[in-house]
Amino acid sequence: MAYWLMxxxxxxxxxxxxxxxxxxxxxxxxxxxxxxxxxxxQIGDGVFIYHSRVPVPGIVGTAEVASTAHPDPxxxxxxxxxxxxxxxxxxxxxxxxxxxxxxxxxxxxxxDSLRAMPEFSDxxxxxxxxxxxxxxxxAGQWNHVLQWAG
DNA sequence: GCCAACGTTGGC
DNA sequence: GCCAACGTTGGC
Numbered sequence: 001m002a003y004w005l006m007x008x009x010x011x012x013x014x015x016x017x018x019x020x021x022x023x024x025x026x027x028x029x030x031x032x033x034x035x036x037x038x039x040x041x042q043i044g045d046g047v048f049i050y051h052s053r054v055p056v057p058g059i060v061g062t063a064e065v066a067s068t069a070h071p072d073p074x075x076x077x078x079x080x081x082x083x084x085x086x087x088x089x090x091x092x093x094x095x096x097x098x099x100x101x102x103x104x105x106x107x108x109x110x111x112d113s114l115r116a117m118p119e120f121s122d123x124x125x126x127x128x129x130x131x132x133x134x135x136x137x138x139a140g141q142w143n144h145v146l147q148w149a150g
Numbered sequence: 151g152c153c154a155a156c157g158t159t160g161g162c
Numbered sequence: 163g164c165c166a167a168c169g170t171t172g173g174c
Contacts, residue, residue: 007172030170031157052172111173129155131171 003137004037005048005059005125006099015049015060015104023066023100027074028082030094034134038095039069046142047099050125051108058110059145067098105149119144 006026008014018024029035045065051057071092074082087093115126119141124130 131156
């Protein structure tokens with residue numbers, strides 16, 4: 001059992017969208033480090049959903065990993081904005097996992113609040129210039145945020 | 151909307 | 163293998 005944080009821009013796909021659909025293939029990850037995290041995910045892993053590029057970025061709720069990693073079909077779709085002409089069918093470059101909605105926090109946990117938590121002092125999340133859209137979360141971080149969220 | 155920070159690409 | 167150029171992310 002592991003924990004992760006996954007960023008999304010709510011203008012494109014929000015936690016509310018995930019709630020409406022119940023489950024969603026988390027496609028479009030085009031960063032090798034993030035992909036490697038995807039590949040180590042197991043069904044049932046906990047996921048914090050994080051909204052970025054909004055006035056108050058932060059964790060807005062939780063989801064869970066609903067499939068192990070498998071090839072992201074958008075990499076082979078010329079119509080997709082995630083199309084990767086360099087990826088080969090017999091050797092896919094990019095993977096995705098399915099993510100299932102779990103809960104929406106009554107109050108968002110803002111990035112500012114996360115920065116103030118000692119648990120997050122070593123996290124990639126609060127490092128300046130960090131652009132990683134998927135990162136590991138420790139059990140301590142997971143529990144602390146859940147407690148904070150009430 | 152701006153732009154610093156970062157990852158990737160490709161010429162050499 | 164270096165590194166300039168480019169494209170993207172994401173806080174502000």
